[in-house]
Amino acid sequence: MLDILKQLEEWSKDETRRPIYLATVAGIEGSAVRSAGATMGIAADGSLTGSVSGGCIESNAVAAVERLRPTMGSELLVFCPTDDPFMGAPAPCGGTVRVCVYPFSRKVGEALRRRSDSGKAGLWGIIVEGPSEWIGVSAALDEEGNPVSSFSDTGRVPPEGWEDEFAEVLLSGEAGKVGEAGKVGEAGAGSGLLEKEGVRFFLHQEEIVPHAIVAGGSHIGEALLRILKQLKWRVSIVDPRESFAAAERFVGADKLLHTWPGEAFETLAGDPDSTAVAAITHNEQMDDEAVETALRGGCFYVGVLGSSRTFAARIERLQEKGWTSEQLGRVHGPIGLDIGAKIPEEIALSIAAEMVREYRKIRKEKK
Numbered sequence: 001m002l003d004i005l006k007q008l009e010e011w012s013k014d015e016t017r018r019p020i021y022l023a024t025v026a027g028i029e030g031s032a033v034r035s036a037g038a039t040m041g042i043a044a045d046g047s048l049t050g051s052v053s054g055g056c057i058e059s060n061a062v063a064a065v066e067r068l069r070p071t072m073g074s075e076l077l078v079f080c081p082t083d084d085p086f087m088g089a090p091a092p093c094g095g096t097v098r099v100c101v102y103p104f105s106r107k108v109g110e111a112l113r114r115r116s117d118s119g120k121a122g123l124w125g126i127i128v129e130g131p132s133e134w135i136g137v138s139a140a141l142d143e144e145g146n147p148v149s150s151f152s153d154t155g156r157v158p159p160e161g162w163e164d165e166f167a168e169v170l171l172s173g174e175a176g177k178v179g180e181a182g183k184v185g186e187a188g189a190g191s192g193l194l195e196k197e198g199v200r201f202f203l204h205q206e207e208i209v210p211h212a213i214v215a216g217g218s219h220i221g222e223a224l225l226r227i228l229k230q231l232k233w234r235v236s237i238v239d240p241r242e243s244f245a246a247a248e249r250f251v252g253a254d255k256l257l258h259t260w261p262g263e264a265f266e267t268l269a270g271d272p273d274s275t276a277v278a279a280i281t282h283n284e285q286m287d288d289e290a291v292e293t294a295l296r297g298g299c300f301y302v303g304v305l306g307s308s309r310t311f312a313a314r315i316e317r318l319q320e321k322g323w324t325s326e327q328l329g330r331v332h333g334p335i336g337l338d339i340g341a342k343i344p345e346e347i348a349l350s351i352a353a354e355m356v357r358e359y360r361k362i363r364k365e366k367k
Contacts, residue, residue, distance in 0.1 A: 001039045002122055002206045003232060004050040005113055008041050012106045017043035019069060020104040022138075023061035025052050026076065026128045026202040027193065030095030036191035037204035041104065044069070052099055064101045074102035074136020076128050100128050100202065102136025105150035111142035112206075117234065117254070118143040119270030122206035125170055130199035139166050147171070169194055169201050208274045209234050210359050213299075215261045215290035216281035217245025220305070223348035224278065225252055231352065238264040238290075239281065261290035265297060273362060276301035276355045278335060288314065295327055301358045303335035303351060310334075332358075 001024075011017040021042045025034055033054040040050040040058060042065045052061060057079055064075055079097045108124065116122045124140035139149035147167035191204045210233045214221050217239040228235045229252050236255040239245035250256050257264040261279075268275075277294035279287040279302075287304050291314075294302040304314065311333035318328055336350030337357070 001037070001109075001112065001124060001204070002116055002209065004039060004041050005109055007049045008104055008109055009106070009113070011041070011043050011047070012104075012109075016045050017047060019044060019072065021065040021069065021101060022104045023052050023058075023065070023099050023101045024126060024202070024204075025097060026100045026126060027098035028095055032095045032097050036202075037206075053097070057097065057099060061099055061101055068101060072103055074100065076100050076135060098128070100126050100136060102126060102138065103150070103153065105138055105153050107153075108138050108140045108148055108150050111146075111148035112140040114143045115141055116206065116209050119208065119211060119274065121208045123170060123203070124206075125166070125201050125203040127166075128193075128200055128202045134199065137166070139170055141170055145171070165196060165199075166201070169196055170203070207363075208271060210274045210276065210355075211236065211268075211270055212276045212278065212355060213238060213261075213265070213268055213290075213294075215239065215264075215277065215279045215286065216283075216305075217241065217249065218280060218282070219344040220280050220347050220351075221245075222249055223345045224280075224351055225250060227348050227352045228355075231356065236264075236268050238268075240286075261286060262293050265293045269297065272298035273300050273366075274359070275299045276303075276359065278303050278305075278351055278355070280305040280335070280351075282306075284314075288318065291331060292318070292321075292323070295323070295330065300362050301332065301355050302330055303332035303354065305335050306333060308334060 008020060011020050023040045023042065025036050025038045028036055034052055038052050040048060040052045040061065042048055042062055052058060060077065064077055068075060077099045112122045112124050120143065124138065127134045127137045137150055139147050142148055147170050149166050194201045194203060212228050212233050213236045214224055215238045217237060221237060225235050225237065234254045236257065237245055237250045237253045238257050238259065238261055240258055240260050242258045245256060245258060247256060255268065257267065277290060277299050279290035281287050282305065291302055291304050315328050332354060336347060337354045339350050341347045341350045
C-alpha cells in the first residue's frame, strides 16, 4: 500500500475522485502475478493506481467497485483457475487469488504513512471474513504503535470492545505471531491471516522504507534525490550552506536541514540498518563529519565523493583521529559503482545503485 499511498492522499483532496476504493490481494493458493498485500486504488472518476495482477483481475475489481460504491459496501472476491460460479471468475495465472474490495480510509492511510515516515515497518490489516458489515474494515498502527481503524468511516458500529479486538490483532501481528505466509513484525515485508472469535483478519507488514541522508546540496544531490524518490526511498538533504541547498532545488526532499551533518543526524537518527549516507559536499571538513557520524551511527551504507587520491588522504586523516582500518573499510570511496559516470545524473545513478546493492545485501543476510 505504501507504494500508492501518496497518490491516494492526493486523490483524497479532490472531491471528484472520492470515494476512493482499494482492492487488496488478501490470499493466494498456488501461483499469482502479485503477492499478498498488493493493492490497487480506484478513484470515483475511474482513475487507477497500483495493481493486483497482470491485468486479468483488475477489470473485475473495478466492476465490483462500481457495484459497491453506492452503498459504500465491501466484498471478498475469489478468482480461480476455472470458471466456477460458486468460487468466482477465472484467473489464468493458475492459482486461487482472494481480493478484498473496500473503501479507502484516509485516517488509516495517514497513520500508515506517519509510521513509515518515522522509520518503522508499516503494519495494516483488513477484516476479510466475518459479519458482512465488517468486511473491508481496515486498520493500521501509527508511529506510536496506536491502532487507527475505519469502523466509524461509513457508519459501521461494531459491538462494544471490537475496535479493541482489532487493535489486539494488529499488536499481536507486530509481535510476529501471524501465520505461515510470512512473519509480520520483522523488518521485511510479510503477510498472514489471523482468526479471532470467528472473524478473519488479513495483516500485512510493509518493508521499512530505506532512508538516504545526502550531505551536500549540489547538482549531484539534486539528481540523486530524483532517482531515490523514484525508488520510493525517503531522502533528507543536509547542508549548512543555504545557497547550495535552496528549498526550490530540493522540493521533493522529505527533509531539508541547513545544519552541519553531526547536528542534523541527531534529528534524523533512525534504524541504522535502513539508513544510507552519501557525503558529497566537496568540503573536506563537512564530508569528514558526515562519514564519522555515519560510522558512529552504524549506518548500513557510507559513501564519500572524491578521487582515489582524495579518498586515500581522507582515510589517512581519519586513521590519525583513531578510526581503525576495519571501521574505515566500511566506507565506499570513491562513491558509487564504477560505470564510467561523467555527468551529475550518471554519478547519481552510480551512487543510488550502490546504495540499493548494499541495502538488499543486508536484507538478504538478515533473513
